[in-house]
Amino acid sequence: MNHGKPCIILGVTGGIAVYKAADLCSKLTHQGYDVHVVMTEHAIRLISERIFFTLSGNPVLTDLFSIPEGKPEHVRLAEIADLLVVAPCTANFIGKFANGIADDALTTTAITHRGAVLLAPAMNTNMWDAPALQANLATLRSRGIHFIGPEKGILACGTEGIGRMSEPADILKKIMEILP
Numbered sequence: 001m002n003h004g005k006p007c008i009i010l011g012v013t014g015g016i017a018v019y020k021a022a023d024l025c026s027k028l029t030h031q032g033y034d035v036h037v038v039m040t041e042h043a044i045r046l047i048s049e050r051i052f053f054t055l056s057g058n059p060v061l062t063d064l065f066s067i068p069e070g071k072p073e074h075v076r077l078a079e080i081a082d083l084l085v086v087a088p089c090t091a092n093f094i095g096k097f098a099n100g101i102a103d104d105a106l107t108t109t110a111i112t113h114r115g116a117v118l119l120a121p122a123m124n125t126n127m128w129d130a131p132a133l134q135a136n137l138a139t140l141r142s143r144g145i146h147f148i149g150p151e152k153g154i155l156a157c158g159t160e161g162i163g164r165m166s167e168p169a170d171i172l173k174k175i176m177e178i179l180p
């Protein structure tokens with residue numbers, strides 16, 4: 001654990017709500033947290049890692065093999081972080097995390113991290129209601145993983161229902177409740 005300002009890993013996955021993750025990153029940095037962003041390949045297809053590099057002031061981890069020597073970056077980050085927040089959190093990430101799959105920088109960091117975890121799911125209502133997704137959520141809840149949202153409202157696919165990512169201000173509030 002870090003004994004300076006609290007360290008947060010912000011995991012960003014490939015959901016349309018990535019645009020809100022940039023705002024969350026900015027809010028966390030302004031609040032004084034040491035923010036390290038880890039992005040999935042699908043997230044990078046939706047938004048540039050440069051945004052998070054600029055807003056967090058720290059390099060963005062996207063590739064497990066990007067640091068050629070020394071302690072692997074996902075292990076170093078997982079050890080220093082007080083909290084892992086995944087926002088937006090895809091159905092895919094929930095499935096992998098619930099089942100111990102570690103096949104990219106974010107899922108490998110997540111399984112290595114021993115501190116608190118907060119997930120902010122965002123997805124289409126049918127994805128949210130899928131029995132497989134609900135079973136994976138139950139598994140994660142039973143392990144003490146924290147959740148915020150999703151909220152009801154208009155979704156990017158044009159429908160109305162549950163699936164919107166919680167607002168960054170609300171996620172920040174939840175983080176401040178979880179962190180000492």
Ligand SMILES: Cc1cc2nc3c(=O)[nH]c(=O)nc-3n(C[C@H](O)[C@H](O)[C@H](O)COP(=O)(O)O)c2cc1C
Pocket residue numbers: 012013014015016017040041042043089090091092093122123124127
């Ligand atoms: C434009 C677009 C928007 C997407 N939005 C979401 C979303 O909001 N939630 C979700 O769970 N998946 C969404 N997906 C599907 C994910 O990108 C896909 O399941 C991917 O495998 C997720 O990978 P990741 O979890 O490693 O980022 C979207 C895909 C596209 C092309």
